Amino acid sequence: MSSLAYTALYRQWRPETFDEVVGQDATVRILKNQIRSNRIAHAYLFCGSRGTGKTSTAKVFAKAVNCMNPIDGNPCLKCEACQKLSTGSSMDIIEIDAASNNGVDEIRELRDKVKYPPVVGRYKVYIIDEVHMLSTGAFNALLKTLEEPPEHIIFILATTEPHRLPATILSRCQRFNFKRIANKSIVSRMADIASRMGVQVEMEALYTIARWAEGSMRDALSLLDQCIGFCGDTVSNEDVLAVLGTADQGFVFAVADNIIEGNVAELFYQVEQLINDGRDVSVFLKDLINHMRNLLVVKVCNDAMQLLDVGEDTFKAYVQQAKKASQERLTRAIDVLCSADSEMRWSSQPRILLEMALVKICRPEQEVTLDALLDRVAKLEQQIESGVVVKQASPSKKGNTRAANKPQAVEKNIVTGSKGEEKSDNHNEDAACVWGEVLEVIKKERIALYGFLKDCGFSLDEKGMAVLSFSPDQQFFMESINREENRSFVEKVIERVIGKQVKVRCVLAAQGHTSDGVKGNSQNDDILEKAIDIFGADFVEVVDD
Numbered sequence: 001m002s003s004l005a006y007t008a009l010y011r012q013w014r015p016e017t018f019d020e021v022v023g024q025d026a027t028v029r030i031l032k033n034q035i036r037s038n039r040i041a042h043a044y045l046f047c048g049s050r051g052t053g054k055t056s057t058a059k060v061f062a063k064a065v066n067c068m069n070p071i072d073g074n075p076c077l078k079c080e081a082c083q084k085l086s087t088g089s090s091m092d093i094i095e096i097d098a099a100s101n102n103g104v105d106e107i108r109e110l111r112d113k114v115k116y117p118p119v120v121g122r123y124k125v126y127i128i129d130e131v132h133m134l135s136t137g138a139f140n141a142l143l144k145t146l147e148e149p150p151e152h153i154i155f156i157l158a159t160t161e162p163h164r165l166p167a168t169i170l171s172r173c174q175r176f177n178f179k180r181i182a183n184k185s186i187v188s189r190m191a192d193i194a195s196r197m198g199v200q201v202e203m204e205a206l207y208t209i210a211r212w213a214e215g216s217m218r219d220a221l222s223l224l225d226q227c228i229g230f231c232g233d234t235v236s237n238e239d240v241l242a243v244l245g246t247a248d249q250g251f252v253f254a255v256a257d258n259i260i261e262g263n264v265a266e267l268f269y270q271v272e273q274l275i276n277d278g279r280d281v282s283v284f285l286k287d288l289i290n291h292m293r294n295l296l297v298v299k300v301c302n303d304a305m306q307l308l309d310v311g312e313d314t315f316k317a318y319v320q321q322a323k324k325a326s327q328e329r330l331t332r333a334i335d336v337l338c339s340a341d342s343e344m345r346w347s348s349q350p351r352i353l354l355e356m357a358l359v360k361i362c363r364p365e366q367e368v369t370l371d372a373l374l375d376r377v378a379k380l381e382q383q384i385e386s387g388v389v390v391k392q393a394s395p396s397k398k399g400n401t402r403a404a405n406k407p408q409a410v411e412k413n414i415v416t417g418s419k420g421e422e423k424s425d426n427h428n429e430d431a432a433c434v435w436g437e438v439l440e441v442i443k444k445e446r447i448a449l450y451g452f453l454k455d456c457g458f459s460l461d462e463k464g465m466a467v468l469s470f471s472p473d474q475q476f477f478m479e480s481i482n483r484e485e486n487r488s489f490v491e492k493v494i495e496r497v498i499g500k501q502v503k504v505r506c507v508l509a510a511q512g513h514t515s516d517g518v519k520g521n522s523q524n525d526d527i528l529e530k531a532i533d534i535f536g537a538d539f540v541e542v543v544d545d
Contacts, residue, residue, distance in 0.1 A: 008225055044176065051217050054178050055129055058127045059127070066121025066123055081120045090121075092119055092123065125155075181215050189217065205240045209223050256291055267355075294310070295322045326378035340357035432458075438494055456468050456470050469509040
């Protein structure tokens with residue numbers, strides 16, 4: 001039985017040369033050129049997110065500068081210096097964890113040791129990981145040595161938070177930013193490793209792992225290691241999803257379809273399926289947020305392929321789905337889902353939070369925010385463009401059942417009109433039915449406007465103009481309805497009920513005075529309108545002298 005302990009994949013396959021470093025081409029090119037031209041600096045700063053290769057690149061660089069026979073800037077891996085550095089037995093590379101050695105005493109001890117020359121190679125390299133964890137006193141103790149070290153010393157500082165470093169440290173180092181690794185590069189590297197290990201992994205599974213690694217090669221290899229331990233020498237996408245606790249991409253596309261269409265009932269069934277399959281709700285929510293973000297990118301960008309690191313088939317699916325979605329719906333969905341994600345961390349009911357977020361996205365009429373209003377308008381515009389108008393209003397309690405059951409007849413009578421006495425009576429009756437339905441909808445959605453409109457008269461003329469007549473003592477109500485956003489809302493509700501676009505005109509019944517909804521005809525009207533704009537209609541009252 002072997003006494004050797006198992007080594008994690010990300011340690012087994014740590015890069016040995018610059019050519020094996022993935023996704024950092026610009027940084028690798030500069031470092032190789034410096035080694036070839038012997039223009040090696042005394043201090044470097046490697047900064048970037050986790051798992052992007054900062055420490056691995058630092059070790060390769062340490063080997064390359066000490067290699068006795070470098071090959072095109074890469075270490076040869078055969079000389080004495082390379083062999084000792086690879087086995088970790090070299091005294092010329094000193095790794096320091098600043099998280100646990102962040103005091104002044106540790107840095108003073110380091111400062112005292114730098115005067116000793118290297119044992120085998122030309123340079124002694126100090127790699128200080130998570131350098132932002134050093135205390136203020138430790139940074140001050142390091143300053144002078146970092147600025148003017150002995151000729152045989154090279155400092156490489158690695159950090160995920162460069163903004164926490166003092167400017168005096170930053171100015172003394174050559175800075176290299178390590179970017180997140182592209183999914184395609186991660187997939188290519190994992191496929192190569194799996195092939196060398198004799199493990200069969202589905203390509204779709206590799207893309208799922210890469211997507212969840214979020215640009216970190218170490219995270220990707222750790223997850224691949226976990227999946228191999230879970231299912232052996234053959235890894236399928238279902239196995240990866242089971243380890244992650246999320247749903248497959250087809251399920252996410254189906255959920256997104258129902259969000260776009262506003263199909264709340266089907267979404268509840270899909271959440272039930274998610275729970276029954278034992279999936280993690282919070283993990284699925286993050287996947288759904290990323291999916292909606294990708295749809296938004298496809299919707300607003302001309303060359304979205306450059307921004308989405310996905311396969312060609314997946315990108316085509318994104319394009320087809322984005323055509324059915326409005327930008328307003330996608331924006332609101334991302335906003336609502338992100339809020340639910342932040343709340344889910346502290347909630348004991350993640351399922352309910354997800355379901356309520358989905359309802360909120362699909363029912364913008366239940367909100368009074370500007371984003372919800374834009375979402376509703378975009379949905380109506382889509383219905384108009386497609387020639388389909390959905391009538392969501394329910395019949396009122398006062399004898400509107402006949403009008404609700406025969407909307408086409410109502411629309412015909414109202415729009416065409418009639419000169420005969422019998423047809424005129426039907427016209428008036430149908431107009432009353434329509435107005436009853438309109439008031440019911442307004443009462444549910446904008447109760448304040450319902451108070452202004454409940455006592456006014458309503459009629460439709462042959463030109464498709466909806467005339468609202470107010471009594472002289474309701475001039476304030478008329479001016480409130482004539483505000484652009486209120487008048488537009490009433491027009492949209494009437495359009496939903498009768499299935500035809502109309503314009504609203506407000507009149508004072510007694511004087512026959514018409515208001516155009518833009519500005520009043522007197523100084524008092526101007527003052528009243530400004531007061532309403534500033535304080536709102538609910539806080540302005542007209543009192544006769």
